[in-house]
Amino acid sequence: MGKRYYCDYCNKSFADNPVSRKTHLSGVVHAQNKRAHxxxxxxxxxxLRDESNKRPCRTFLSSGQCKFGDRCQYSHLTNDDKAHLAEIVNHKRKLAEIKLQDTPQDVEDDSFIQSLDKWTKKRAEKKAQEDSAKDGPIPKQTFSAAIPDYQLAECLTSVVNPPPSLLPPTKEELLNAEYAEWG
Ligand SMILES: [Zn+2]
Ligand SMILES: [Zn+2]
Structure with a gap:
């Protein structure tokens, strides 16, 4: 028994060779079955859109039969058929909308993204603040507050005229001191 070709569309098998295959695939019956599928x-x-663009097939609508079948250039749908299709379309649209609104996963994702957005924004603001603080000179007030109150070492309190290098620096001196740039 030779190899056979089975056509899913036509639900039919035949001896598989290039000629019969080509004949079948280009045949009218196959084309109709494929289209129907x-x-x-x-x-x-x-x-609905396609059929609404076609003129009604008078032959089919009056007799229920048309020799052109699915390949007819006119529409075989009655007004009832079209109304029914329109109903299905509306129903599907509504279902799709409900699905879009009520999916818990989506809601979760939204709030997650919102909180992530907030966090990212806050972080960016904080970073901008830090950056501007880094770039600009430190305000004198901030600097002054950071200077500890240096006291004369206790062991030096009894020393008369201690050398200047051992005296505690005043805030004034520190604020006006020239600092060497190291780099
Ligand atoms: Zn076929
Ligand atoms: Zn027709």
């Missing part, structure tokens, strides 16, 4: 998965909205 995809029509089943086509979005109702798309079908």
């Amino acid at each position: 995809y029509d089943a998965f086509r979005d109702e909205e798309e079908i």
Whole structure:
């Protein structure tokens, strides 16, 4: 028994050779079956739009039959069919909206992102403050407050005229001192 080709669309198998395959795949019946298959998965909205753009097929609508079948250039949908499709489309849209609004995962993600945003913003502000403090000169008041009150060492209190290098510096002196830049 030779190899056989099975066509999913037509639910049919035949001897597999290039000629019969080509004949089948280019055949009208195969094209119709293939189209019918995809029509089943086509979005109702798309079908509705396509069909609404077509003129109604008088033959089909009056007799229920049309020799062109799915390939007919006119629409085989009755007004009821279209209304039904429109209902399905609306229903699907509503479902999609509800899904969008009520998904707990999304809500969680939103608040998480918001708190993350806040944190990032705060951090950026803090960093900007630190940076500007680093760049600018330290205000004298801040510096003055940071200077400890130096006292004369106790062991020197009894010394008459201690050498200047042993005297505690005053705040005034420290504030006006020239500092060498090391680098
Ligand atoms: Zn086929
Ligand atoms: Zn028709």
